[in-house]
Amino acid sequence: MENIIVNYRGPIIFGIGFLLSLIIGWFLFPMALYKSEAQPLQYNHKLHVTDQGMSCEDCHAFAESGAFQGIPAVSKCAECHAEPIGETDAEKILVEEYITPNKEIPWKVYSRQPDNAYFSHASHVTIGKMDCKDCHGSQGESEQLRTYQVNRISGYSRDIWGPNISGIQSESWQGMKMDKCIRCHDDRGRRDGCIACHK
Amino acid sequence: METTVEKKSRYGMVINLDRCNGCGACAVACAVENNVPPALTAMNSRTGLTWLNLIPVSNNENYPDNETVYIPMFCQQCENDTPCVKVCPQNAIEFDEATGIVSQIPQRCLGCRYCMAACPYHARYFNWWDPEWTDGMKQQLNPAVSPRMRGVVEKCNFCHGRLHAAREKAAANGSSEIDMNDYVPACVEACPEKAIVFGDLNDPDSEVSKLSRDTNTFQFLTRLDTKPKVYFYSQKNWVHTMAERAMTRTGKEELYG
Numbered sequence: 001m002e003n004i005i006v007n008y009r010g011p012i013i014f015g016i017g018f019l020l021s022l023i024i025g026w027f028l029f030p031m032a033l034y035k036s037e038a039q040p041l042q043y044n045h046k047l048h049v050t051d052q053g054m055s056c057e058d059c060h061a062f063a064e065s066g067a068f069q070g071i072p073a074v075s076k077c078a079e080c081h082a083e084p085i086g087e088t089d090a091e092k093i094l095v096e097e098y099i100t101p102n103k104e105i106p107w108k109v110y111s112r113q114p115d116n117a118y119f120s121h122a123s124h125v126t127i128g129k130m131d132c133k134d135c136h137g138s139q140g141e142s143e144q145l146r147t148y149q150v151n152r153i154s155g156y157s158r159d160i161w162g163p164n165i166s167g168i169q170s171e172s173w174q175g176m177k178m179d180k181c182i183r184c185h186d187d188r189g190r191r192d193g194c195i196a197c198h199k
Numbered sequence: 200m201e202t203t204v205e206k207k208s209r210y211g212m213v214i215n216l217d218r219c220n221g222c223g224a225c226a227v228a229c230a231v232e233n234n235v236p237p238a239l240t241a242m243n244s245r246t247g248l249t250w251l252n253l254i255p256v257s258n259n260e261n262y263p264d265n266e267t268v269y270i271p272m273f274c275q276q277c278e279n280d281t282p283c284v285k286v287c288p289q290n291a292i293e294f295d296e297a298t299g300i301v302s303q304i305p306q307r308c309l310g311c312r313y314c315m316a317a318c319p320y321h322a323r324y325f326n327w328w329d330p331e332w333t334d335g336m337k338q339q340l341n342p343a344v345s346p347r348m349r350g351v352v353e354k355c356n357f358c359h360g361r362l363h364a365a366r367e368k369a370a371a372n373g374s375s376e377i378d379m380n381d382y383v384p385a386c387v388e389a390c391p392e393k394a395i396v397f398g399d400l401n402d403p404d405s406e407v408s409k410l411s412r413d414t415n416t417f418q419f420l421t422r423l424d425t426k427p428k429v430y431f432y433s434q435k436n437w438v439h440t441m442a443e444r445a446m447t448r449t450g451k452e453e454l455y456g
Contacts, residue, residue: 065364066371116306116345118455123370193295195302195359199345 031166032157034149040105042090046143055131056140068121071107074098108148110159111136111176118199128188136172178179209299210357210426211400212387213410215272216438218394219297223267226251228389229273231339232358234346236330248324250274250355251386258437268438271386271395272385274355276301276428282448283314283323284390291352299400299428300357308351315352318419320427323354357397358384379405400428417442 044085048054059072078099084091100106115118124130149158161167162175168175178197185192229235229251238247248276258266277283281301284292291307292314315323329349330342340346341358347353348427365381379398396447398407410416411430418427431438 062371064369064371066369067364069429100374114306118343119364120367120370122367123375126373127370127375191296193297193302193305194293195295195300195356195362196297198302198304198306198362199363 036147039145041093041145044143045140066122073105110157134172209400211260213396213430216268216433218392232385234340234344246327254376258290270434271449275320275427275429277427278427282317286313286317295356305347305351310350323352
């Protein structure tokens with residue numbers, strides 16, 4: 001009997017250790033790796049689009065040069081929000097802290113890419129016929145901004161890696177890494193060199 | 200699935216050495232466009248960053264026959280067996296099939312400097328120091344070009360930030376072919392003498408293509424057979440002799456034995 005107990009102890013200790021390292025690796029490490037940061041103020045896409053009947057292009061437009069303007073300047077907000085329209089906290093912050101002193105809102109951009117990545121919205125939307133949703137998900141229908149998570153080591157948004165720490169992402173908008181770009185370019189039969197997307 | 204082959208371009212330059220007065224505007228424009236940091240006092244001609252290096256060459260005659268040409272030397276965008284591409288252990292350098300540009304991705308570079316040793320034109324530069332800009336200069340950094348860090352090699356890339364902008368403008372109009380008027384490298388734009396002609400060598404009607412076939416046009420180190428895409432033009436005989444002298448210096452440098 002004694003021998004059997006001795007034989008089981010090893011595997012049990014190994015199992016516990018294995019489980020522990022899995023827990024640390026899959027749950028604790030990601031929690032330590034990403035730091036949550038609050039957006040400067042809340043924004044309701046649904047309120048603007050569905051209730052107020054605005055279109056995406058009203059704020060996220062292309063410049064004449066073809067450059068995508070991305071997040072609008074505070075002057076765009078001021079076109080409607082020169083005076084507080086609602087009663088919410090976000091409204092108060094927007095008008096008092098940004099519109100009245102004419103200061104740009106330091107939004108934390110979920111999709112901000114590293115400095116050496118070049119991306120042309122015009123090429124992808126106009127020629128590639130891609131939908132905003134393909135990369136950005138249903139951000140345009142959200143009622144509030146989700147928490148922005150930043151990688152403590154690289155300083156990049158968690159959206160670049162994607163929500164799943166294993167790297168296996170189920171939706172097309174989860175993860176914005178280079179392999180994802182390459183896969184899509186390959187699927188569409190495009191052969192591009194490094195400088196097509198790097199600057 | 201069928202692979203889309205873009206219309207292939209071969210961007211190239213012809214530099215008229217007879218027009219060049221050596222003012223150096225091209226070198227300044229190049230540095231500003233490509234976020235090359237200002238020189239530190241510790242830098243010298245070997246350790247500095249001069250993507251576009253103006254080399255003065257004299258015919259060594261006495262006055263009044265003395266003549267000097269200034270040769271703007273930068274990456275010659277070699278087409279054939281590109282020496283730097285062949286030696287890079289990191290795949291940080293690539294010959295871009297669509298444009299013919301020899302592209303350098305500094306973020307991939309590990310700083311071994313093999314490419315610098317391989318480059319027959321000495322057109323590659325190593326960042327021996329961290330780039331330093333004053334606060335005012337930081338405001339004028341070009342967002343279309345990523346700045347490099349210490350420990351990587353960098354070089355001329357035919358201002359591909361401007362190529363991106365031209366492509367984007369074309370894409371906004373639904374076209375995948377750029378208008379060549381939108382893609383003009385900074386040195387070409389800055390030259391007050393209009394000495395540099397830039398364009399697509401594959402287009403037989405382009406000015407650069409016609410000039411590249413001119414009898415007064417020559418290239419450096421053609422014996423290496425790397426087929427550079429930067430041409431030089433001069434009507435002076437001694438300039439041609441000088442270029443040929445550089446070509447036939449020794450027999451030891453024959454690439455293929």
